[in-house]
Amino acid sequence: xxxxxxxxxxxxxxxxxxxINCTYTDxxxxxxxxxxxxPGAGLQLLTYIFSNMDMKQDQxxxxxxxxxxxxxxxxxADTQTGDSAIYFCAERGNQGGKxxxxxxxxxxxxx
Amino acid sequence: DADVTQTPRNRITKTGKRIMLECSQTKGHDRMYxxxxxxxxxxxxxxxxxDVKDINKGEISDGYSVSRQAQAKFSLSLESAIPNQTxxxxxxxxxxxxxxxxxxxGTRLTVL
Numbered sequence: 001x002x003x004x005x006x007x008x009x010x011x012x013x014x015x016x017x018x019x020i021n022c023t024y025t026d027x028x029x030x031x032x033x034x035x036x037x038x039p040g041a042g043l044q045l046l047t048y049i050f051s052n053m054d055m056k057q058d059q060x061x062x063x064x065x066x067x068x069x070x071x072x073x074x075x076x077a078d079t080q081t082g083d084s085a086i087y088f089c090a091e092r093g094n095q096g097g098k099x100x101x102x103x104x105x106x107x108x109x110x111x
Numbered sequence: 112d113a114d115v116t117q118t119p120r121n122r123i124t125k126t127g128k129r130i131m132l133e134c135s136q137t138k139g140h141d142r143m144y145x146x147x148x149x150x151x152x153x154x155x156x157x158x159x160x161x162d163v164k165d166i167n168k169g170e171i172s173d174g175y176s177v178s179r180q181a182q183a184k185f186s187l188s189l190e191s192a193i194p195n196q197t198x199x200x201x202x203x204x205x206x207x208x209x210x211x212x213x214x215x216x217g218t219r220l221t222v223l
Contacts, residue, residue: 097144
């Protein structure tokens, strides 16, 4: 079945770059997403990439997609303490709006 | 005002009780979803509905039921709550082309 995997924790120093990785199994994925969950809040969409793209950049965020290896990454440049949150990778196949989420990566940014 | 609201925000109940969690949205979206979040497991889909007459089971529907009372309302029921249903529950909405799902703030449910 469909599966999305992420490592659970990442710790970086303020000002460094963070790279959060994700692997997925569904080769028919059409869109891949990164959501952010701040403490005590719901999920908010950070960015998404269509499956025929290799890269998408949006200010401090860079998404890389390696479709051959089914690997997605999110790079946050100049990471700030306000970036501390849980980051979820998700993929959408070809069955309407259903999303399959990874376990979430808890990013801790130390001053 | 929030576009997707959930009530209650927190609930403590006892094993065997029936519980209803409610979700309302003002986004005018046809598609609504219920997820549960457990530490280390991410979000798992319980049920989803693509319009008022459409209900579909998700990955983990056992022990749960849903009702789509109107386009704007989607309720999740636990018929007889058990402790391993203790989790954070999220409602979400979307519309084609489904580029984004919009999440409510979550309901923290504890079953003793």
